[in-house]
Amino acid sequence: MQRLILAILVLIIATPAHAMHIAEGILPFSWAALWFAVAAPFLLLGLRRLNSLAQDDLSIKPLLGLMAAVVFIISCMPIPVPSAGTCSHPCGTGIAAILVGPLLTVVISAVALLIQALFLAHGGLSTLGADIVSMGVAGSFAGYFIFKGLRLARVNLAIAAFAAGVCADWATYAVTSVVLATGIRGEAPFLPLFWKILLAFIPTQLPLGILEGAMTAGMVVLLYKKRPDLLVKMRVITEKELPDHA
Numbered sequence: 001m002q003r004l005i006l007a008i009l010v011l012i013i014a015t016p017a018h019a020m021h022i023a024e025g026i027l028p029f030s031w032a033a034l035w036f037a038v039a040a041p042f043l044l045l046g047l048r049r050l051n052s053l054a055q056d057d058l059s060i061k062p063l064l065g066l067m068a069a070v071v072f073i074i075s076c077m078p079i080p081v082p083s084a085g086t087c088s089h090p091c092g093t094g095i096a097a098i099l100v101g102p103l104l105t106v107v108i109s110a111v112a113l114l115i116q117a118l119f120l121a122h123g124g125l126s127t128l129g130a131d132i133v134s135m136g137v138a139g140s141f142a143g144y145f146i147f148k149g150l151r152l153a154r155v156n157l158a159i160a161a162f163a164a165g166v167c168a169d170w171a172t173y174a175v176t177s178v179v180l181a182t183g184i185r186g187e188a189p190f191l192p193l194f195w196k197i198l199l200a201f202i203p204t205q206l207p208l209g210i211l212e213g214a215m216t217a218g219m220v221v222l223l224y225k226k227r228p229d230l231l232v233k234m235r236v237i238t239e240k241e242l243p244d245h246a
Contacts, residue, residue: 039129
């Protein structure tokens with residue numbers, strides 16, 4: 001039943017297909033190769049961490065599979081931005097980074113992006129490295145460090161999760177703007193094109209980022225109420241923060 005529901009959601013969300021993420025052919029070969037090189041170390045570190053955790057905890061792989069499904073579905077909600085050669089969409093990397101950490105979220109993002117490129121024509125294979133850097137690396141680490149920083153400052157769990165979701169989303173599009181501006185500028189100066197692309201995202205990504213922050217906070221609060229033990233296991237909260245200790 002769960003697989004059937006997931007299949008129906010994917011079909012509903014993915015039709016009609018748009019040139020989502022950074023479209024195939026947008027980046028010259030040299031820039032596409034560079035972003036693959038930037039993404040590779042994060043992927044390798046993420047896979048190494050996955051193997052390390054899987055040796056001690058057999059439940060980590062099913063959990064990552066669940067998080068990959070969440071990221072896949074959330075990031076399959078495209079809003080085309082023709083002036084930027086890509087689409088706006090929520091990312092889901094904020095909640096994933098909070099629960100499993102940024103390195104594993106890079107792996108999750110890479111899997112989701114690869115499936116979308118192969119089967120849904122969302123993004124491209126040549127631009128996969130750039131998409132991993134913007135959504136997987138930038139989004140994950142931004143959301144993770146914002147969340148951890150706010151929690152260290154004793155900010156409320158829901159507010160910290162909201163800020164992490166917003167920052168993960170907006171960081172993704174800031175880096176996407178850098179990737180696009182460097183790749184397509186030719187002989188033109190970088191900064192004017194960068195600002196033009198970034199501003200093109202604002203009408204859609206500003207509210208989407210806030211929406212993603214609300215979704216991230218909602219998911220974390222729901223887990224806190226229903227399965228706080230999972231948050232303790234994933235080191236999102238400490239045992240002292242369990243509801244029974246409140």
